[in-house]
Amino acid sequence: MGVLATVNVFRRRIMRGLTKNIGKSKRNLDILLVDKAEIKRVLICRPNARLGNLLLVSPLVQEVSEMFPNCKIDLFVKGPLAPIIYENYDTVYKTIHLPKKPFKNLLEYIKVWISIRRQPYDMAINVDQNSSSGRLAIIFSRAKYKFYGDLSDQHQQTKSDYDHIAKYPVYNFRNYLTKLGLAKSNKIIAPLDLKLSSSEFEEGKRILDKVTGNGLRRTICLFTYATGTKCLAEVWWEDFYKALKKEYPEYNIIEVLPIENVSQIAFQAPTFYSKDIREIGSLIANTDVFIGADSGMMHLASSVQTPTVGLFSVSELKKYEPYDNCSIGVNVLKYSKKDYFKVLNKILNNGKLKIYSRAV
Structure with a gap:
Protein backbone atom coordinates (compact mmCIF):
# COMPACT_ATOMS: atom_id res chain seq x y z
CA MET A 1 0.00 0.00 0.00
CA LEU A 180 -42.12 9.37 13.52
CA GLY A 181 -45.48 7.65 13.93
CA LEU A 182 -45.87 6.13 10.45
CA ALA A 183 -46.98 2.57 9.85
CA LYS A 184 -44.15 0.18 9.04
CA SER A 185 -44.01 -1.11 5.47
CA ASN A 186 -43.59 -4.84 4.88
CA LYS A 187 -43.34 -4.62 1.11
CA ILE A 188 -40.64 -6.53 -0.72
CA ILE A 189 -37.69 -4.22 -1.24
CA ALA A 190 -37.42 -2.94 -4.79
CA PRO A 191 -34.65 -4.21 -7.08
CA LEU A 192 -31.83 -2.06 -8.37
CA ASP A 193 -33.21 -0.08 -11.29
CA LEU A 194 -31.43 1.98 -13.96
CA LYS A 195 -34.84 2.87 -15.44
CA LEU A 196 -33.91 2.43 -19.08
CA SER A 197 -36.29 4.08 -21.51
CA SER A 198 -37.97 1.99 -24.20
CA SER A 199 -35.85 3.75 -26.83
CA GLU A 200 -32.66 2.87 -24.93
CA PHE A 201 -33.78 -0.75 -24.73
CA GLU A 202 -34.45 -0.88 -28.48
CA GLU A 203 -31.07 0.70 -29.20
CA GLY A 204 -29.47 -1.95 -27.01
CA LYS A 205 -31.12 -4.63 -29.08
CA ARG A 206 -29.76 -3.09 -32.26
CA ILE A 207 -26.25 -2.97 -30.83
CA LEU A 208 -26.47 -6.55 -29.56
CA ASP A 209 -27.60 -7.81 -32.97
CA LYS A 210 -24.60 -6.08 -34.50
CA VAL A 211 -22.19 -7.59 -31.95
CA THR A 212 -23.52 -11.15 -32.29
CA GLY A 213 -24.35 -11.11 -35.98
CA ASN A 214 -27.32 -13.34 -35.12
CA GLY A 215 -30.22 -11.66 -33.37
CA LEU A 216 -32.37 -14.79 -33.53
CA ARG A 217 -30.29 -16.70 -31.01
CA ARG A 218 -30.38 -16.22 -27.26
CA THR A 219 -27.34 -14.58 -25.69
CA ILE A 220 -25.13 -15.22 -22.68
CA CYS A 221 -23.19 -12.14 -21.56
CA LEU A 222 -19.85 -12.37 -19.77
CA PHE A 223 -17.88 -9.78 -17.84
CA THR A 224 -14.53 -11.33 -16.99
CA TYR A 225 -12.88 -8.42 -15.18
CA ALA A 226 -13.06 -7.15 -11.59
CA THR A 227 -10.79 -5.02 -9.42
CA GLY A 228 -8.08 -6.43 -7.18
CA THR A 229 -8.52 -9.87 -5.67
CA LYS A 230 -12.12 -10.06 -6.90
CA CYS A 231 -10.79 -10.66 -10.42
CA LEU A 232 -10.70 -14.38 -11.23
CA ALA A 233 -7.59 -15.73 -12.96
CA GLU A 234 -7.31 -16.06 -16.74
CA VAL A 235 -6.95 -19.83 -16.34
CA TRP A 236 -10.27 -19.99 -14.47
CA TRP A 237 -12.09 -17.90 -17.05
CA GLU A 238 -10.62 -19.70 -20.08
CA ASP A 239 -11.58 -23.05 -18.63
CA PHE A 240 -15.08 -21.76 -17.84
CA TYR A 241 -15.52 -20.21 -21.30
CA LYS A 242 -14.47 -23.43 -23.00
CA ALA A 243 -17.00 -25.42 -20.95
CA LEU A 244 -19.69 -22.79 -21.60
CA LYS A 245 -19.28 -23.01 -25.37
CA LYS A 246 -19.50 -26.78 -25.24
CA GLU A 247 -22.60 -26.77 -23.02
CA TYR A 248 -24.49 -24.06 -24.94
CA PRO A 249 -23.49 -24.31 -28.63
CA GLU A 250 -26.85 -22.85 -29.74
CA TYR A 251 -26.32 -19.60 -27.80
CA ASN A 252 -24.48 -16.41 -28.64
CA ILE A 253 -21.77 -15.77 -26.04
CA ILE A 254 -20.44 -12.22 -25.83
CA GLU A 255 -18.11 -10.34 -23.52
CA VAL A 256 -18.65 -6.80 -22.25
CA LEU A 257 -15.26 -5.19 -21.73
CA PRO A 258 -14.24 -2.97 -18.80
CA ILE A 259 -12.99 0.57 -19.24
CA GLU A 260 -9.46 -0.89 -19.08
CA ASN A 261 -10.27 -2.76 -22.34
CA VAL A 262 -8.88 -6.08 -21.12
CA SER A 263 -10.20 -9.63 -21.35
CA GLN A 264 -9.55 -12.65 -19.13
CA ILE A 265 -10.42 -14.92 -22.06
CA ALA A 266 -8.03 -13.19 -24.49
CA PHE A 267 -10.87 -11.65 -26.55
CA GLN A 268 -12.01 -15.06 -27.80
CA ALA A 269 -15.71 -14.09 -27.74
CA PRO A 270 -17.36 -11.23 -29.65
CA THR A 271 -16.84 -8.12 -27.52
CA PHE A 272 -18.56 -4.85 -26.76
CA TYR A 273 -16.74 -1.80 -25.44
CA SER A 274 -18.28 1.48 -24.33
CA LYS A 275 -17.73 4.16 -21.70
CA ASP A 276 -21.45 4.96 -21.62
CA ILE A 277 -23.00 3.01 -18.74
CA ARG A 278 -26.55 3.47 -20.03
CA GLU A 279 -25.51 2.12 -23.42
CA ILE A 280 -23.81 -0.84 -21.75
CA GLY A 281 -26.90 -1.38 -19.63
CA SER A 282 -29.19 -1.30 -22.68
CA LEU A 283 -27.11 -4.01 -24.37
CA ILE A 284 -27.08 -6.23 -21.25
CA ALA A 285 -30.85 -5.74 -20.87
CA ASN A 286 -31.32 -7.58 -24.16
CA THR A 287 -29.27 -10.63 -23.13
CA ASP A 288 -30.69 -13.70 -21.39
CA VAL A 289 -28.18 -14.01 -18.56
CA PHE A 290 -25.17 -12.07 -17.29
CA ILE A 291 -22.19 -13.84 -15.66
CA GLY A 292 -19.49 -11.86 -13.89
CA ALA A 293 -17.56 -11.35 -10.68
CA ASP A 294 -18.60 -8.91 -7.96
CA SER A 295 -18.23 -5.51 -9.62
CA GLY A 296 -20.09 -2.39 -10.62
CA MET A 297 -20.88 -4.11 -13.92
CA MET A 298 -22.56 -6.96 -12.06
CA HIS A 299 -24.81 -4.45 -10.28
CA LEU A 300 -25.46 -2.68 -13.60
CA ALA A 301 -26.67 -5.98 -15.08
CA SER A 302 -28.94 -6.50 -12.09
CA SER A 303 -30.29 -2.95 -12.46
CA VAL A 304 -31.57 -3.62 -16.00
CA GLN A 305 -33.46 -6.73 -14.83
CA THR A 306 -31.25 -9.26 -16.58
CA PRO A 307 -30.86 -12.51 -14.60
CA THR A 308 -27.40 -12.15 -13.08
CA VAL A 309 -24.96 -14.78 -11.83
CA GLY A 310 -22.45 -13.11 -9.52
CA LEU A 311 -19.16 -14.94 -9.02
CA PHE A 312 -17.77 -14.43 -5.51
CA SER A 313 -14.38 -15.47 -4.18
CA VAL A 314 -13.42 -12.82 -1.59
CA SER A 315 -16.39 -10.45 -1.17
CA GLU A 316 -19.19 -11.05 1.33
CA LEU A 317 -21.82 -12.86 -0.71
CA LYS A 318 -24.75 -12.00 1.57
CA LYS A 319 -23.81 -8.34 1.43
CA TYR A 320 -23.28 -7.86 -2.30
CA GLU A 321 -25.01 -10.69 -4.20
CA PRO A 322 -27.40 -9.76 -7.02
CA TYR A 323 -31.06 -10.37 -6.24
CA ASP A 324 -34.44 -10.40 -8.00
CA ASN A 325 -35.19 -11.65 -11.55
CA CYS A 326 -33.74 -15.14 -10.89
CA SER A 327 -30.36 -13.59 -10.01
CA ILE A 328 -27.97 -15.40 -7.70
CA GLY A 329 -24.54 -15.06 -6.11
CA VAL A 330 -22.32 -18.14 -6.08
CA ASN A 331 -19.12 -18.96 -4.23
CA VAL A 332 -16.63 -20.06 -6.88
CA LEU A 333 -14.58 -21.88 -4.23
CA LYS A 334 -17.49 -24.24 -3.60
CA TYR A 335 -19.02 -24.63 -7.08
CA SER A 336 -18.17 -27.23 -9.73
CA LYS A 337 -18.88 -26.93 -13.46
CA LYS A 338 -21.89 -29.14 -12.94
CA ASP A 339 -23.22 -26.71 -10.31
CA TYR A 340 -22.79 -23.73 -12.63
CA PHE A 341 -24.75 -25.41 -15.39
CA LYS A 342 -27.55 -26.32 -12.99
CA VAL A 343 -27.85 -22.64 -12.08
CA LEU A 344 -27.68 -21.48 -15.71
CA ASN A 345 -30.16 -24.09 -16.93
CA LYS A 346 -32.64 -23.03 -14.28
CA ILE A 347 -32.31 -19.39 -15.36
CA LEU A 348 -32.38 -20.05 -19.09
CA ASN A 349 -35.26 -22.53 -18.89
CA ASN A 350 -37.24 -19.98 -16.93
CA GLY A 351 -36.97 -17.72 -19.93
CA LYS A 352 -36.86 -13.96 -20.21
CA LEU A 353 -39.44 -11.82 -21.94
CA LYS A 354 -37.85 -9.72 -24.63
CA ILE A 355 -39.47 -6.54 -23.37
CA TYR A 356 -38.18 -4.03 -20.89
CA SER A 357 -40.84 -4.23 -18.21
CA ARG A 358 -39.58 -1.14 -16.38
CA ALA A 359 -39.21 1.02 -19.46
CA VAL A 360 -40.09 4.66 -18.90
Whole structure:
Protein backbone atom coordinates (compact mmCIF):
# COMPACT_ATOMS: atom_id res chain seq x y z
CA MET A 1 0.00 0.00 0.00
CA GLY A 2 1.38 3.40 -1.02
CA VAL A 3 1.93 6.34 1.32
CA LEU A 4 -1.14 8.26 0.07
CA ALA A 5 -3.34 5.18 0.38
CA THR A 6 -2.09 4.58 3.92
CA VAL A 7 -2.75 8.21 4.86
CA ASN A 8 -6.25 7.97 3.35
CA VAL A 9 -7.07 4.82 5.33
CA PHE A 10 -5.83 6.49 8.52
CA ARG A 11 -7.87 9.63 7.74
CA ARG A 12 -11.04 7.58 7.26
CA ARG A 13 -10.54 5.77 10.55
CA ILE A 14 -10.06 9.04 12.39
CA MET A 15 -13.13 10.63 10.76
CA ARG A 16 -15.31 7.61 11.49
CA GLY A 17 -14.22 7.68 15.10
CA LEU A 18 -15.03 11.38 15.36
CA THR A 19 -18.43 11.15 13.65
CA LYS A 20 -19.82 7.76 14.72
CA ASN A 21 -21.82 9.27 17.60
CA ILE A 22 -23.18 12.23 15.64
CA GLY A 23 -26.95 12.34 15.97
CA LYS A 24 -27.26 9.56 18.53
CA SER A 25 -28.02 11.94 21.36
CA LYS A 26 -30.98 13.31 19.39
CA ARG A 27 -32.68 10.02 18.59
CA ASN A 28 -35.42 10.47 21.15
CA LEU A 29 -36.09 14.07 20.17
CA ASP A 30 -37.68 13.26 16.80
CA ILE A 31 -41.14 14.76 16.48
CA LEU A 32 -44.10 12.99 14.93
CA LEU A 33 -44.75 13.29 11.21
CA VAL A 34 -48.48 13.95 11.02
CA ASP A 35 -48.85 14.57 7.28
CA LYS A 36 -46.61 12.85 4.69
CA ALA A 37 -47.39 15.67 2.25
CA GLU A 38 -45.24 17.83 4.51
CA ILE A 39 -42.15 16.14 3.03
CA LYS A 40 -41.47 18.02 -0.19
CA ARG A 41 -37.66 18.14 -0.36
CA VAL A 42 -35.40 15.26 0.70
CA LEU A 43 -31.61 14.97 0.85
CA ILE A 44 -30.15 11.46 0.44
CA CYS A 45 -26.45 11.21 1.27
CA ARG A 46 -24.13 8.64 -0.31
CA PRO A 47 -20.82 10.47 -0.90
CA ASN A 48 -19.25 7.72 -2.99
CA ALA A 49 -18.21 7.70 -6.65
CA ARG A 50 -18.33 3.98 -7.50
CA LEU A 51 -20.85 2.68 -10.03
CA GLY A 52 -21.95 -0.25 -7.87
CA ASN A 53 -22.41 1.78 -4.68
CA LEU A 54 -24.47 4.42 -6.48
CA LEU A 55 -26.69 1.79 -8.13
CA LEU A 56 -27.19 0.11 -4.76
CA VAL A 57 -28.85 3.30 -3.48
CA SER A 58 -31.67 2.99 -6.04
CA PRO A 59 -33.92 0.77 -3.84
CA LEU A 60 -33.83 3.46 -1.13
CA VAL A 61 -34.54 6.20 -3.68
CA GLN A 62 -37.56 4.18 -4.86
CA GLU A 63 -38.67 3.67 -1.25
CA VAL A 64 -38.52 7.39 -0.47
CA SER A 65 -40.30 8.25 -3.74
CA GLU A 66 -43.12 5.85 -2.93
CA MET A 67 -43.41 6.92 0.69
CA PHE A 68 -43.42 10.64 -0.20
CA PRO A 69 -44.77 10.83 -3.78
CA ASN A 70 -44.80 14.65 -3.83
CA CYS A 71 -41.19 15.07 -2.82
CA LYS A 72 -38.12 16.05 -4.81
CA ILE A 73 -34.86 14.29 -3.95
CA ASP A 74 -31.35 15.72 -3.98
CA LEU A 75 -28.49 13.21 -3.97
CA PHE A 76 -25.26 14.07 -2.14
CA VAL A 77 -22.59 12.00 -3.93
CA LYS A 78 -19.11 11.97 -5.41
CA GLY A 79 -18.06 11.74 -9.04
CA PRO A 80 -19.98 12.20 -12.32
CA LEU A 81 -22.05 8.99 -12.45
CA ALA A 82 -25.11 9.77 -10.31
CA PRO A 83 -26.77 12.16 -12.82
CA ILE A 84 -26.39 9.48 -15.49
CA ILE A 85 -27.74 6.67 -13.30
CA TYR A 86 -30.74 8.66 -12.07
CA GLU A 87 -31.55 10.68 -15.19
CA ASN A 88 -34.90 8.92 -15.66
CA TYR A 89 -35.98 9.26 -12.02
CA ASP A 90 -38.63 11.99 -11.99
CA THR A 91 -38.27 12.47 -8.25
CA VAL A 92 -34.50 13.10 -8.37
CA TYR A 93 -34.20 16.86 -8.67
CA LYS A 94 -30.43 17.34 -8.61
CA THR A 95 -27.14 15.83 -7.52
CA ILE A 96 -24.67 17.55 -5.21
CA HIS A 97 -21.09 16.48 -5.84
CA LEU A 98 -18.38 16.34 -3.20
CA PRO A 99 -14.94 16.64 -4.88
CA LYS A 100 -12.84 13.49 -4.75
CA LYS A 101 -9.81 15.47 -3.55
CA PRO A 102 -11.15 18.16 -1.20
CA PHE A 103 -7.75 19.64 -0.31
CA LYS A 104 -7.02 20.25 -4.00
CA ASN A 105 -10.50 21.69 -4.57
CA LEU A 106 -11.02 23.48 -1.28
CA LEU A 107 -13.25 26.25 -2.66
CA GLU A 108 -15.53 23.73 -4.40
CA TYR A 109 -15.56 21.64 -1.22
CA ILE A 110 -16.72 24.60 0.87
CA LYS A 111 -19.40 25.54 -1.70
CA VAL A 112 -20.90 22.04 -1.44
CA TRP A 113 -21.39 22.34 2.31
CA ILE A 114 -22.81 25.84 1.95
CA SER A 115 -25.34 24.60 -0.62
CA ILE A 116 -26.49 21.84 1.75
CA ARG A 117 -26.86 24.34 4.57
CA ARG A 118 -28.82 26.84 2.48
CA GLN A 119 -31.43 24.42 1.13
CA PRO A 120 -34.38 24.04 3.55
CA TYR A 121 -34.76 20.27 3.34
CA ASP A 122 -37.73 18.65 5.04
CA MET A 123 -35.87 15.38 5.55
CA ALA A 124 -32.22 14.31 5.32
CA ILE A 125 -31.22 10.65 5.05
CA ASN A 126 -27.76 9.12 5.40
CA VAL A 127 -27.40 5.80 3.52
CA ASP A 128 -24.23 4.40 5.10
CA GLN A 129 -24.01 4.81 8.86
CA ASN A 130 -20.20 4.44 8.62
CA SER A 131 -19.83 7.36 6.22
CA SER A 132 -18.34 10.32 8.09
CA SER A 133 -19.18 12.74 5.25
CA GLY A 134 -22.73 11.42 5.14
CA ARG A 135 -23.25 11.88 8.88
CA LEU A 136 -21.76 15.37 8.74
CA ALA A 137 -24.08 16.32 5.88
CA ILE A 138 -27.11 15.29 7.90
CA ILE A 139 -26.17 17.33 10.95
CA PHE A 140 -25.06 20.24 8.74
CA SER A 141 -28.40 20.35 6.95
CA ARG A 142 -31.33 22.31 8.32
CA ALA A 143 -33.76 19.41 7.76
CA LYS A 144 -36.60 19.04 10.23
CA TYR A 145 -36.33 15.24 10.17
CA LYS A 146 -32.82 13.75 10.24
CA PHE A 147 -31.95 10.09 9.80
CA TYR A 148 -28.29 9.22 10.33
CA GLY A 149 -28.51 5.68 8.96
CA ASP A 150 -28.34 3.83 12.27
CA LEU A 151 -30.53 0.95 13.31
CA SER A 152 -32.19 1.71 16.63
CA ASP A 153 -30.41 0.09 19.58
CA GLN A 154 -33.79 -1.12 20.81
CA HIS A 155 -34.70 -2.73 17.51
CA GLN A 156 -33.53 -6.23 16.64
CA GLN A 157 -33.45 -6.81 12.89
CA THR A 158 -34.77 -10.26 12.02
CA LYS A 159 -34.95 -10.10 8.22
CA SER A 160 -32.93 -12.88 6.60
CA ASP A 161 -31.69 -10.50 3.88
CA TYR A 162 -30.89 -7.61 6.22
CA ASP A 163 -27.13 -7.83 5.61
CA HIS A 164 -27.49 -6.87 1.95
CA ILE A 165 -26.00 -3.45 1.26
CA ALA A 166 -28.97 -2.37 -0.88
CA LYS A 167 -31.54 -3.57 1.64
CA TYR A 168 -30.46 -2.68 5.16
CA PRO A 169 -30.63 1.09 4.45
CA VAL A 170 -34.27 0.56 3.47
CA TYR A 171 -35.02 -1.56 6.53
CA ASN A 172 -33.33 1.00 8.79
CA PHE A 173 -35.22 3.85 7.15
CA ARG A 174 -38.53 2.03 7.58
CA ASN A 175 -37.76 1.56 11.25
CA TYR A 176 -36.92 5.26 11.58
CA LEU A 177 -40.30 6.19 10.07
CA THR A 178 -42.08 4.20 12.77
CA LYS A 179 -40.39 6.49 15.31
CA LEU A 180 -42.12 9.37 13.52
CA GLY A 181 -45.48 7.65 13.93
CA LEU A 182 -45.87 6.13 10.45
CA ALA A 183 -46.98 2.57 9.85
CA LYS A 184 -44.15 0.18 9.04
CA SER A 185 -44.01 -1.11 5.47
CA ASN A 186 -43.59 -4.84 4.88
CA LYS A 187 -43.34 -4.62 1.11
CA ILE A 188 -40.64 -6.53 -0.72
CA ILE A 189 -37.69 -4.22 -1.24
CA ALA A 190 -37.42 -2.94 -4.79
CA PRO A 191 -34.65 -4.21 -7.08
CA LEU A 192 -31.83 -2.06 -8.37
CA ASP A 193 -33.21 -0.08 -11.29
CA LEU A 194 -31.43 1.98 -13.96
CA LYS A 195 -34.84 2.87 -15.44
CA LEU A 196 -33.91 2.43 -19.08
CA SER A 197 -36.29 4.08 -21.51
CA SER A 198 -37.97 1.99 -24.20
CA SER A 199 -35.85 3.75 -26.83
CA GLU A 200 -32.66 2.87 -24.93
CA PHE A 201 -33.78 -0.75 -24.73
CA GLU A 202 -34.45 -0.88 -28.48
CA GLU A 203 -31.07 0.70 -29.20
CA GLY A 204 -29.47 -1.95 -27.01
CA LYS A 205 -31.12 -4.63 -29.08
CA ARG A 206 -29.76 -3.09 -32.26
CA ILE A 207 -26.25 -2.97 -30.83
CA LEU A 208 -26.47 -6.55 -29.56
CA ASP A 209 -27.60 -7.81 -32.97
CA LYS A 210 -24.60 -6.08 -34.50
CA VAL A 211 -22.19 -7.59 -31.95
CA THR A 212 -23.52 -11.15 -32.29
CA GLY A 213 -24.35 -11.11 -35.98
CA ASN A 214 -27.32 -13.34 -35.12
CA GLY A 215 -30.22 -11.66 -33.37
CA LEU A 216 -32.37 -14.79 -33.53
CA ARG A 217 -30.29 -16.70 -31.01
CA ARG A 218 -30.38 -16.22 -27.26
CA THR A 219 -27.34 -14.58 -25.69
CA ILE A 220 -25.13 -15.22 -22.68
CA CYS A 221 -23.19 -12.14 -21.56
CA LEU A 222 -19.85 -12.37 -19.77
CA PHE A 223 -17.88 -9.78 -17.84
CA THR A 224 -14.53 -11.33 -16.99
CA TYR A 225 -12.88 -8.42 -15.18
CA ALA A 226 -13.06 -7.15 -11.59
CA THR A 227 -10.79 -5.02 -9.42
CA GLY A 228 -8.08 -6.43 -7.18
CA THR A 229 -8.52 -9.87 -5.67
CA LYS A 230 -12.12 -10.06 -6.90
CA CYS A 231 -10.79 -10.66 -10.42
CA LEU A 232 -10.70 -14.38 -11.23
CA ALA A 233 -7.59 -15.73 -12.96
CA GLU A 234 -7.31 -16.06 -16.74
CA VAL A 235 -6.95 -19.83 -16.34
CA TRP A 236 -10.27 -19.99 -14.47
CA TRP A 237 -12.09 -17.90 -17.05
CA GLU A 238 -10.62 -19.70 -20.08
CA ASP A 239 -11.58 -23.05 -18.63
CA PHE A 240 -15.08 -21.76 -17.84
CA TYR A 241 -15.52 -20.21 -21.30
CA LYS A 242 -14.47 -23.43 -23.00
CA ALA A 243 -17.00 -25.42 -20.95
CA LEU A 244 -19.69 -22.79 -21.60
CA LYS A 245 -19.28 -23.01 -25.37
CA LYS A 246 -19.50 -26.78 -25.24
CA GLU A 247 -22.60 -26.77 -23.02
CA TYR A 248 -24.49 -24.06 -24.94
CA PRO A 249 -23.49 -24.31 -28.63
CA GLU A 250 -26.85 -22.85 -29.74
CA TYR A 251 -26.32 -19.60 -27.80
CA ASN A 252 -24.48 -16.41 -28.64
CA ILE A 253 -21.77 -15.77 -26.04
CA ILE A 254 -20.44 -12.22 -25.83
CA GLU A 255 -18.11 -10.34 -23.52
CA VAL A 256 -18.65 -6.80 -22.25
CA LEU A 257 -15.26 -5.19 -21.73
CA PRO A 258 -14.24 -2.97 -18.80
CA ILE A 259 -12.99 0.57 -19.24
CA GLU A 260 -9.46 -0.89 -19.08
CA ASN A 261 -10.27 -2.76 -22.34
CA VAL A 262 -8.88 -6.08 -21.12
CA SER A 263 -10.20 -9.63 -21.35
CA GLN A 264 -9.55 -12.65 -19.13
CA ILE A 265 -10.42 -14.92 -22.06
CA ALA A 266 -8.03 -13.19 -24.49
CA PHE A 267 -10.87 -11.65 -26.55
CA GLN A 268 -12.01 -15.06 -27.80
CA ALA A 269 -15.71 -14.09 -27.74
CA PRO A 270 -17.36 -11.23 -29.65
CA THR A 271 -16.84 -8.12 -27.52
CA PHE A 272 -18.56 -4.85 -26.76
CA TYR A 273 -16.74 -1.80 -25.44
CA SER A 274 -18.28 1.48 -24.33
CA LYS A 275 -17.73 4.16 -21.70
CA ASP A 276 -21.45 4.96 -21.62
CA ILE A 277 -23.00 3.01 -18.74
CA ARG A 278 -26.55 3.47 -20.03
CA GLU A 279 -25.51 2.12 -23.42
CA ILE A 280 -23.81 -0.84 -21.75
CA GLY A 281 -26.90 -1.38 -19.63
CA SER A 282 -29.19 -1.30 -22.68
CA LEU A 283 -27.11 -4.01 -24.37
CA ILE A 284 -27.08 -6.23 -21.25
CA ALA A 285 -30.85 -5.74 -20.87
CA ASN A 286 -31.32 -7.58 -24.16
CA THR A 287 -29.27 -10.63 -23.13
CA ASP A 288 -30.69 -13.70 -21.39
CA VAL A 289 -28.18 -14.01 -18.56
CA PHE A 290 -25.17 -12.07 -17.29
CA ILE A 291 -22.19 -13.84 -15.66
CA GLY A 292 -19.49 -11.86 -13.89
CA ALA A 293 -17.56 -11.35 -10.68
CA ASP A 294 -18.60 -8.91 -7.96
CA SER A 295 -18.23 -5.51 -9.62
CA GLY A 296 -20.09 -2.39 -10.62
CA MET A 297 -20.88 -4.11 -13.92
CA MET A 298 -22.56 -6.96 -12.06
CA HIS A 299 -24.81 -4.45 -10.28
CA LEU A 300 -25.46 -2.68 -13.60
CA ALA A 301 -26.67 -5.98 -15.08
CA SER A 302 -28.94 -6.50 -12.09
CA SER A 303 -30.29 -2.95 -12.46
CA VAL A 304 -31.57 -3.62 -16.00
CA GLN A 305 -33.46 -6.73 -14.83
CA THR A 306 -31.25 -9.26 -16.58
CA PRO A 307 -30.86 -12.51 -14.60
CA THR A 308 -27.40 -12.15 -13.08
CA VAL A 309 -24.96 -14.78 -11.83
CA GLY A 310 -22.45 -13.11 -9.52
CA LEU A 311 -19.16 -14.94 -9.02
CA PHE A 312 -17.77 -14.43 -5.51
CA SER A 313 -14.38 -15.47 -4.18
CA VAL A 314 -13.42 -12.82 -1.59
CA SER A 315 -16.39 -10.45 -1.17
CA GLU A 316 -19.19 -11.05 1.33
CA LEU A 317 -21.82 -12.86 -0.71
CA LYS A 318 -24.75 -12.00 1.57
CA LYS A 319 -23.81 -8.34 1.43
CA TYR A 320 -23.28 -7.86 -2.30
CA GLU A 321 -25.01 -10.69 -4.20
CA PRO A 322 -27.40 -9.76 -7.02
CA TYR A 323 -31.06 -10.37 -6.24
CA ASP A 324 -34.44 -10.40 -8.00
CA ASN A 325 -35.19 -11.65 -11.55
CA CYS A 326 -33.74 -15.14 -10.89
CA SER A 327 -30.36 -13.59 -10.01
CA ILE A 328 -27.97 -15.40 -7.70
CA GLY A 329 -24.54 -15.06 -6.11
CA VAL A 330 -22.32 -18.14 -6.08
CA ASN A 331 -19.12 -18.96 -4.23
CA VAL A 332 -16.63 -20.06 -6.88
CA LEU A 333 -14.58 -21.88 -4.23
CA LYS A 334 -17.49 -24.24 -3.60
CA TYR A 335 -19.02 -24.63 -7.08
CA SER A 336 -18.17 -27.23 -9.73
CA LYS A 337 -18.88 -26.93 -13.46
CA LYS A 338 -21.89 -29.14 -12.94
CA ASP A 339 -23.22 -26.71 -10.31
CA TYR A 340 -22.79 -23.73 -12.63
CA PHE A 341 -24.75 -25.41 -15.39
CA LYS A 342 -27.55 -26.32 -12.99
CA VAL A 343 -27.85 -22.64 -12.08
CA LEU A 344 -27.68 -21.48 -15.71
CA ASN A 345 -30.16 -24.09 -16.93
CA LYS A 346 -32.64 -23.03 -14.28
CA ILE A 347 -32.31 -19.39 -15.36
CA LEU A 348 -32.38 -20.05 -19.09
CA ASN A 349 -35.26 -22.53 -18.89
CA ASN A 350 -37.24 -19.98 -16.93
CA GLY A 351 -36.97 -17.72 -19.93
CA LYS A 352 -36.86 -13.96 -20.21
CA LEU A 353 -39.44 -11.82 -21.94
CA LYS A 354 -37.85 -9.72 -24.63
CA ILE A 355 -39.47 -6.54 -23.37
CA TYR A 356 -38.18 -4.03 -20.89
CA SER A 357 -40.84 -4.23 -18.21
CA ARG A 358 -39.58 -1.14 -16.38
CA ALA A 359 -39.21 1.02 -19.46
CA VAL A 360 -40.09 4.66 -18.90
